[in-house]
Amino acid sequence: MARILNVAGWAVLALLFAFLVTQPIDLNTHFITALAAAAIIAILKNFKREGIARLIVLGLGTAIVLRYVYWRTTSTIPPVAQLEDFIPGIILYVAEMYSVFMLCLSVFAVADPLRRPPAPVLPDEDQPTVDVFVPSYNEDAELLATTLAAARQMDYPAEKFTVYLLDDGGTDQKCEDDDPEKAAEAQARRRELQQLARDLGVRYLTRAKNLHAKAGNLNNGLAHSHGELVVVFDADHAPARDFLKQTVGLFRENKRLFLVQTPHFFINPDPLERNLETWSRMPSENEMFYGMIQRGFDKWDASFFCGSAAVLRRAALETAGGFSGVSITEDAETALELHSRGWQSSYVDRPMIAGLQPETFASFIGQRSRWAQGMLQIILLKRPFLKRGLRLPQRLCYMAASLFWMFPFARLTFLFAPLAYLFFSLQIFNASGAEFAAYTLTYMLINVLLQNYLYSSFRWPYISELYETIQSIYLIRALGGVVMNPTKPTFKVTAKGESTAQSRISELGWPFYFIFFLLVFALLVTIWRVWTQPYIADIALVVGGWNVFNLILMGAALGVVSERRNLRQSQRITIDRKAEIVYGSEVVAAKIDDVSVSGTRVLVPASALKGLKRGEEVMMRFEPRSPMLTTNSLPLKVMSVVRDQGGQALGCRFSTKEAEHFRLVADLVFADSNEWIRFQQGRRKDIGAIRGILEFFVMAFYQTVRGLSYLFPRKDEEAQSQGIGPGDASTKHHGPPERLPPPDRPADTHGENGDGPSNSPSPQGSTVYAAE
Known part of the structure; x- marks a missing residue:
């Protein structure tokens, strides 16, 4: 009965909210109301962001957003009779509604993020037995040696945990390949890794065939081990000593717990952070997900398996037949299946593994294409919003996680929509300049303030838009392939340990230059329209301003695809x-x-x-x-x-x-792991919405100039590239990968790449002794 009353109460509140949102008011009233809501949000941002104050901010923000949705739906869509306007107009409308829907889902997900107390530390005799799986496919032996050594040295009773190297690069199938060269390579790898496992005191496992990619490899590990708990570390995810002590105690508290997930902390910059040089001063991209969204999901018992840095209960996995392998994102798929069976999850917000991100833009796109395809496979094949056994909050959280990857459709629509008017005079958004200012600009303002309120220390303004833009051009094709054939995508291992031997434009960078110059041409068209058609100057200026923002975004993207020379093999x-x-x-x-x-x-x-x-x-x-x-x-x-x-x-x-x-x-x-926490906290800075926007625009201007300069290589860069062919610019090194640089460190004196001391200047009055 109480549950029915609770649902009825929420339904009445929703109807009342909808009634207030749809009341007709004039432009001035809406404009003033929206600005007042923005001011209240800006003021409340300075107070503790929880309790009633948080609910007020979320309520005000949602009200203004829904007011915009109501106006947009009832007043701005072109008439059906004008198909040349209606079709692109509807495409733009759907893209906007997708963005609003995702905003609402994210607001729900992080309405009250959970921060769990530390896991209880159990006496050694009460600790559960643990099997640690390190799946591998083609990773370098030295990279694996570091991860395996770190895993073997975790602070836990030695007789109660076993580390397994799960080698999918030395399977019988590969060792018996019809190509003698490939077969010899697989056999050599198997011998090398077997010896490495013996030397480090870990167990080596391989299998007959490479079936079901990573999920199949993990299931082979399950079949040959017996621990109560299973830990998964990717080959490039080395754990801290306290990983098990900070996680396994939660399984003794909750017998229905199937998962304890921890953050993926990356100790090298991704291509955006490296090429834009934001690595040590700006929160990393994944911190919004691991620092806020996973905690929000945890509140609703919906935090999910992320493929590594996690502990799982063997008994729970066995009820579902092991790790799921229908999609190429076996981690989220496995969590979805177990949540639907009534098992529960927990999230421990403490970085306790040190992992690697792709170094080159091409590898970055390859990794994100796999993630996007896998999540779309889950939508099409597993239908989380309809799956039996899930509670409504869990459905909403899984929808937020999976539907997020549809952003390429919306992002590309927003990128090219202004050109429909500027080039072809299509009326795809029926509104005057005053209406645009009263509704659209205030909606955009509230959106920025709301995002800044929720994620200010984890994501700066417009960084999400930049990440999405640089991925969209290539991800849209990857997503299209899944729509055409949901079972076609196959698991591909992300390249690790790459370096960039010379400054260059990425092989995937040329479409960004084409779009940039197309938007520059649209800017010139805007100026011509305002000059020659003053009677439509207000519309031209509004649409032209939208195009200018896209131009700024694309200029920043040029900096991302202009890859800096990077020979350092390991971060400090x-x-x-x-x-x-x-x-x-x-x-x-x-x-x-x-x-x-x-x-x-x-x-x-x-x-x-x-x-x-x-x-x-x-x-x-x-x-x-x-x-x-x-x-x-x-x-x-x-x-x-x-x-x-x-x-x-x-x-x-x-x-x-x-x-x-x-x-x-x-x-x-x-x-x-405290070293990683200190570094992470050092760049989680809340710089505010205004400063964040200004910093983004300044960065975008600089990166535009830098990106354009890469079209005209300097003589010193040409000298660097002597002896390097077009296909050799990005090469995989065979030493250890890059590691964590502390913020604002002085000159590097490791000389780690074997080419002598760093090229950085020595301190004043210092002498560097090195062979010429």
């Missing part, structure tokens, strides 16, 4: 650990200043190691945090020596020659 993490450097008979006290998976910077006194030169080897001793380690000595090759009055900085590469060395590197780089 700032740490502060005591060590000793052994050089011959000399033992010197030192401090480890920063590390990466391939090297370290060590600070020593100015008076020590006078004879040390580049290319020599030293031994570094430090106190490891993992009790599993049997040695504390890690060999280093000195790549640079920077000396000044305050001391010496040694830029060194790790000389990893045996398994214990990889364990020591993992202990240095991945032992402490």
Whole structure:
């Protein structure tokens, strides 16, 4: 009875809200009301964003948005009799309604995001048994060694967890390939990884055939293991030591819990962050999802499996036949199936794995195409909004997660819609300049303020629009392929560990230049229309202003596809650990200043190691945090020596020659998740809507100039590219991948790419000793 009354109450409230939204008022009244709502939202943003204040903001924002929807639906659509206007007009209307619907879904999802208390820490004798799966397909052995070493050293009773390397690159099918060269390569890989597994104390598993991609590989792991819980780490996702201690306790509290998901924290920039140089000063793209949306989903018991950095209950997986593999996003599909069977999930908002993002724009698009296709497959094949067993909030959350990937349709519509009027005089949006200002501009203002209120520390203004724009041109085709044949897409592993050998325009970048110059031409048409047709100047200025915004967005996109030269193989993490450097008979006290998976910077006194030169080897001793380690000595090759009055900085590469060395590197780089939390919090800055918009416009102007300059390579860039063919600009290196750079770090002294010390200038008064 109480449930019926609750539903009836919400229905009455919704009807009352709809009545108020649809009341006819004049333009001035609506304009003033919308501005007053914007002012209230801006004021309340400065208070604690929870409770009644949060509900007021969400209610006001939703009311103005729905007022716009009502006006847009009843007053602006072209008449059906004028098909040349009606058809593009309806396309634009549908794109806008999609955007409004997604805004409403996101507001619902994050209306009251959940922040869970820490998981209880269980006594060792009560800890459940755990199987750790690291699925692999074509990843480099050194990359896998780092992840496996970090996984093996997690702080957990050694007899209660087992690490499995699930190798899909050395299956019987691949080892017996008809192509002798491919067969030999697979056989060599299998032997290499079997030896790596033995050296690191993990179990190697492969299978007969590569069926059902990653889901099939994980299910093979399930068939050959017995732990109560299953942990999944991608091959490039190295865990911190506290991962299991921060998660498994939740399974003892809730017997219906099937999943504990944690954030994917990436320690290298994606192509947008790298090429626009926003990596250390602006929140990363995924932080809105992992920092807010997953917490919002968790409130409604709808946080879902993201493929890695997660713990799952074996008993729950067995009720669904293991990991689902109908779509190419097996993670969300598996979670959907288990949620529909009454199992529950939890989300722990603490970064405890360090992963890699695609380095090049082409790899980035390949990864996002797979995500988009997989989520569309779930919509078409699994129908989460109709699936039996889900509660209404869960349906809405899964709809928000899956329908989000339809954004290419809306984004491309918004990009090209102004051209229908400017080039062909089509009336696809029937409104005067005054009506546009009163309704559309205030709707856009409320939209920006509402997004800033909800996500201010996680996403700056117009960054989402930029990410969506740079993906849309290629994702629209990928989505079209799924619509034509929902079962056709196949799982493709995202390239890892790439580097860009020279500054260049991405091979996928040319459509952006074409669209940019098309929008420039539309700007000239706008000026001509205003000059020659003053009687329609208000409409021309409105549509022309829309085109100018698109031009700014596309200018920023030029910066994204203008790939910067990047030879560094590994990013650094700032740490502060005591060590000793052994050089011959000399033992010197030192401090480890920063590390990466391939090297370290060590600070020593100015008076020590006078004879040390580049290319020599030293031994570094430090106190490891993992009790599993049997040695504390890690060999280093000195790549640079920077000396000044305050001391010496040694830029060194790790000389990893045996398994214990990889364990020591993992202990240095991945032992402490607090390092990642500090870095993440350092760039989660709420700069406000106004400053955020100004920063975006300034960045877009600069990137437009930079992107256009790539059409005319400079002489120094031409010199860089000597000996590199058109197809060699992006090459996969065979060393460890990039790692985390701390914000605002000084010059790099690792010399990690093997080409000598960094090209960055030395500190004032310093001397760099290196072989010529």
